[in-house]
Amino acid sequence: AVQMTQSPSSLSASVGDRVTITCRASQDIRSDLGWYQQRPGEAPKLLIFATSILQTGVPSRFSGSGSGTDFTLTVSSLQPEDFATYYCVQNYNYPRTFGQGTKVEIK
Amino acid sequence: HEQLQVSGPGLVRPSETLSLTCTVSGDSFSNYYWSWIRQSPEKGLEWIGYIFHDGRTKYNPTLESRVSMTVDPSENQFSLRLTSVIAADTGVYYCAKEVGCDSRGCWTFDPWGQGTQVIVS
Numbered sequence: 001a002v003q004m005t006q007s008p009s010s011l012s013a014s015v016g017d018r019v020t021i022t023c024r025a026s027q028d029i030r031s032d033l034g035w036y037q038q039r040p041g042e043a044p045k046l047l048i049f050a051t052s053i054l055q056t057g058v059p060s061r062f063s064g065s066g067s068g069t070d071f072t073l074t075v076s077s078l079q080p081e082d083f084a085t086y087y088c089v090q091n092y093n094y095p096r097t098f099g100q101g102t103k104v105e106i107k
Numbered sequence: 108h109e110q111l112q113v114s115g116p117g118l119v120r121p122s123e124t125l126s127l128t129c130t131v132s133g134d135s136f137s138n139y140y141w142s143w144i145r146q147s148p149e150k151g152l153e154w155i156g157y158i159f160h161d162g163r164t165k166y167n168p169t170l171e172s173r174v175s176m177t178v179d180p181s182e183n184q185f186s187l188r189l190t191s192v193i194a195a196d197t198g199v200y201y202c203a204k205e206v207g208c209d210s211r212g213c214w215t216f217d218p219w220g221q222g223t224q225v226i227v228s
Contacts, residue, residue, distance in 0.1 A: 034215055043201055043222050049214030087152060091215035095167040098152040
């Protein structure tokens with residue numbers, strides 16, 4: 001199975017900060033990567049698919065980039081509702097595998 | 108846009124069988140793949156498997172010996188059975204649409220059901 005490694009596992013940031021989260025795959029997964037946001041007590045919500053395409057309704061402050069094995073999720077200006085945990089998932093092959101998550105906390 | 112609702116017991120005894128059902132409403136059930144995913148503090152998010160509306164399945168190899176999924180298109184429902192459960196099977200179980208597509212491309216796992224906590228004890 002493809003191993004997905006996220007970094008950092010947690011970070012502290014302030015409203016308005018630019019935040020970057022990294023996801024690394026153990027093998028080439030082309031651009032077959034998605035990013036999810038999960039708030040406490042809620043199901044994960046799809047933010048970005050195919051590395052860089054925003055799901056409908058997702059604010060444009062979110063962006064994704066990368067290809068092959070290295071991928072990045074960026075929040076250009078952190079808003080109060082963005083404090084949550086973020087996960088990457090590869091949909092290149094089966095079994096689908098997730099990163100371990102990055103918790104974004106208020107500084 | 109679909110809505111998914113998970114139902115089933117929240118407490119299962121060790122060695123017994125976990126059974127959950129996901130009901131899909133709001134859009135077409137047929138011609139899509141439907142997944143089960145679980146989450147625990149120890150293992151994080153773990154894909155369990157998917158089922159197609161015609162009953163075809165694919166399971167995570169780590170769980171394949173204990174997992175089975177069924178589908179009832181007439182009720183817009185699909186179900187999960189996990190046998191011989193142990194404490195490590197404790198977690199929140201989600202159902203989700205496996206694949207969706209539009210003119211921009213295809214995505215995985217959207218939307219999700221609300222999830223249900225299952226405790227093995």
